[in-house]
Amino acid sequence: MKNNIVATTETRSQSKSNVPVNKGHFDLDTPERISAFHEKLGSGWSEYQDYRNAWHYYPTNMIVRDYPILVDLELASNCNLKCPMCYTTTDHFMLTVKRKLMKWELAKKVIDEIAGHVYALRLSWRGESTLNNKMIDVVRYAKEKGIREISFLTNGWKLNLDYFIELQLAGIDWITVSFDGVEEEYNKIRKPLVYEETLNKLLKIKEYKILNNLDKPVIKVQGIWPSIRNNPEKFYNVLSNVSDLVAFNPLIDYLGKDERIVYEENFSCPQIYQRLFVSSTGESMMCNSDEYGDEIVGDANIQSIHDIWHGENLNRIRSLHKENNGFMKVPICTKCYYPRKTEANETAQVNGRTIKIRNYINRKQSAGE
Numbered sequence: 001m002k003n004n005i006v007a008t009t010e011t012r013s014q015s016k017s018n019v020p021v022n023k024g025h026f027d028l029d030t031p032e033r034i035s036a037f038h039e040k041l042g043s044g045w046s047e048y049q050d051y052r053n054a055w056h057y058y059p060t061n062m063i064v065r066d067y068p069i070l071v072d073l074e075l076a077s078n079c080n081l082k083c084p085m086c087y088t089t090t091d092h093f094m095l096t097v098k099r100k101l102m103k104w105e106l107a108k109k110v111i112d113e114i115a116g117h118v119y120a121l122r123l124s125w126r127g128e129s130t131l132n133n134k135m136i137d138v139v140r141y142a143k144e145k146g147i148r149e150i151s152f153l154t155n156g157w158k159l160n161l162d163y164f165i166e167l168q169l170a171g172i173d174w175i176t177v178s179f180d181g182v183e184e185e186y187n188k189i190r191k192p193l194v195y196e197e198t199l200n201k202l203l204k205i206k207e208y209k210i211l212n213n214l215d216k217p218v219i220k221v222q223g224i225w226p227s228i229r230n231n232p233e234k235f236y237n238v239l240s241n242v243s244d245l246v247a248f249n250p251l252i253d254y255l256g257k258d259e260r261i262v263y264e265e266n267f268s269c270p271q272i273y274q275r276l277f278v279s280s281t282g283e284s285m286m287c288n289s290d291e292y293g294d295e296i297v298g299d300a301n302i303q304s305i306h307d308i309w310h311g312e313n314l315n316r317i318r319s320l321h322k323e324n325n326g327f328m329k330v331p332i333c334t335k336c337y338y339p340r341k342t343e344a345n346e347t348a349q350v351n352g353r354t355i356k357i358r359n360y361i362n363r364k365q366s367a368g369e
Contacts, residue, residue, distance in 0.1 A: 017268035017322070019059050023338055026358070028228075028236050028246045028350060037245040040215040041174060045148050051119045059270030062322065067117035068276040068309055072288065073110060075102045075135060076127035077280040081155055083180070083189055085224060087254040087291050088126060096292045101132045102280040106301060108141060110278060113305050115145035123152040125277060126291055130158040136170050143171030153178065157193055161204045168217060176220045177202065181227035182238055189227055202242035222247040225357060232348040232355070250359045252337045254291075262361040263328075267339035268321040276309055284308050286317055289336040 042048030078099035151174035186195040228235040282301035298308030320326040327333040346357035
């Protein structure tokens, strides 16, 4: 599926591994709104700052926690859209991945085990999680069991006010809405969704939250950089009015087209110390970049999350990542955006603020390329 890669690394002196945390995620927002976002998200639990610190502490020190910090439960591996930049539209994905909805029994099994051990639960990965009609039940059950932060990513198609109220009453903490561009740019990328309809959904949610004095769930909107590049200020001004945080992501090589990839020197992945992915079938993958299941590290149907997390498969990958450029020995890692070198080659002007855009070297910033 993927062309041969010309692998290159930048040579520089380093005394320790390069472990980039939260790479590829950029806020388009003001410092004040970013701070308010985290205050809202952390309200109601005193360990919130410990949780945020853990995302840096464990990977940078290469410490394997007893349980992952967060577990990703893929409630759906299928999607109802065909966005041009998404790997779920490729023949390889459709031939390789079993597109299905996670069964309630499996979700319950995982939640029963991780409650009291794992801070956070994310209910999405490759597909559109709201396709699963057990979504509300999963959120409610996880909250009842004491999971502190529950979140998911959605394209927003089902996010009408009635459904939002159900999610809010069940206890959802954080909803991220993929929102690529404004007006016709959005319609082109996110069809058959319609810009005005999705924007109106977010407006009604904001009005409901204000009317009921609600901080949570926080609403984050994010778009791919090429969809907002022509007018980032307009994108921000429109979306900041209906959300708690506005963000963007440089376009990743989701379609596997890039050949001349430049890597960071001495990279070591943070995700193998942070989170564990459980797919809709129960198979566990090493990270979110393993969209096709090339590195299966366990099976949650028959294994515990604890056993998978401390298992031979993940420990082998961790050992490789401790070697100088050992990530190059794991094929899926050579295709990932995390070890890929970036450069600040663009800027965005938003209401007098200058925002640096760090793109991946030799990566086209055009949806579908």
